[in-house]
Amino acid sequence: MDYEAEDHETQYCFPAINSSCIKTKRSTHEYNIMYVFFSLLSVWTVFLNLLVIISICHFKKLYTPTNMLILSLAVTDLLVGLIVMPLEAIRLIETCWYFGDTICRLFLLIMGLLLITSLSNLVLIAVDRYVAVCHPLLYPQKITMTRTVIIICVSWFYSSAYNISIVITTSQRKYTCYGECTFMIIFALTIIDLFLSFLFPCTIIITLYLRIFYVAHHQVKVINSLMRSGKHLTEGSVRRKSESKAALTLGIIVTVYLFCWIPYYSLTLTPNTSMTSVIAYFMLWMLYINSGMNPLIYAIFYPWFKTSVKHILNLYKIFKAA
Numbered sequence: 001m002d003y004e005a006e007d008h009e010t011q012y013c014f015p016a017i018n019s020s021c022i023k024t025k026r027s028t029h030e031y032n033i034m035y036v037f038f039s040l041l042s043v044w045t046v047f048l049n050l051l052v053i054i055s056i057c058h059f060k061k062l063y064t065p066t067n068m069l070i071l072s073l074a075v076t077d078l079l080v081g082l083i084v085m086p087l088e089a090i091r092l093i094e095t096c097w098y099f100g101d102t103i104c105r106l107f108l109l110i111m112g113l114l115l116i117t118s119l120s121n122l123v124l125i126a127v128d129r130y131v132a133v134c135h136p137l138l139y140p141q142k143i144t145m146t147r148t149v150i151i152i153c154v155s156w157f158y159s160s161a162y163n164i165s166i167v168i169t170t171s172q173r174k175y176t177c178y179g180e181c182t183f184m185i186i187f188a189l190t191i192i193d194l195f196l197s198f199l200f201p202c203t204i205i206i207t208l209y210l211r212i213f214y215v216a217h218h219q220v221k222v223i224n225s226l227m228r229s230g231k232h233l234t235e236g237s238v239r240r241k242s243e244s245k246a247a248l249t250l251g252i253i254v255t256v257y258l259f260c261w262i263p264y265y266s267l268t269l270t271p272n273t274s275m276t277s278v279i280a281y282f283m284l285w286m287l288y289i290n291s292g293m294n295p296l297i298y299a300i301f302y303p304w305f306k307t308s309v310k311h312i313l314n315l316y317k318i319f320k321a322a
Helices: 028-060 065-094 100-134 145-169 187-228 235-268 278-301 301-313 316-322
Strands: none
Touching: 028 065, 028 278, 028 301, 065 100, 065 145, 065 278, 100 145, 100 187, 100 235, 145 187, 187 235, 235 278
16 A cells, blocks of 8 residues: 555545545555554553453463452453453554444444443442441451452343444434444433433442551551550451452552543543544543553552462463462
């Protein structure tokens, strides 16, 4: 494909079709840089989340309800890096959609599914941490592995059903030109989606974490005062301090996630906003980049993740346990 055509030549996505979209002109150097950058970003996201998945799946000591939720989130993030990022990068770089209308609908369905599932996982993580920190005596009875797995499956099913209904009920596609992948959604449906997919779950998350941080802060103060007075710490006190630290770590994940989501949803409510604009694409990629940030947070705050990654990379523990 000749990217260095003369300036007066107009490039089209599909030159043989009269209604084809106009292709944005880029130099070969610009194309190479963009493809290398987005390829590395996709590989980075897939690799890090794959480490999280292997760590939790392989080491039985990590089989806990909280880690099952982290596993579900990592699977979602891995699929974002494996499917959504490459196709979105091609659409951004080429400024054309070459894969047809059916793949376009499927792509939008998968993208919506993964984004909503991520937020659902964060809601479940917030509930898990709330029970662990605020009601530690009830946690073993209320939050079990079986219940957690069932709830995760229900969450994925709900997200799938919701996104299928959104894609089916969207207004018919209106081509401004042939070679684009956009669907028009009526404003009323946009408001409903904003409430169900963002405002309602975020309200739950923020409310729970405000309560969690209040209780965790009080617990840590009590434990620290006992340590300063030289009193012996019980196993329950140590566990509560550990739960508080885990809540803080997952709270950072939620904060980063919301930081990436809020600008995007604010943009979707702006009238006459085109998703081909630079600002809109930047907001959209903030959501995708978040999928590669969560494993970094695990690596910084979770000792079990650091240890398991060392074993995986060395291939020692895996072969020894096989």
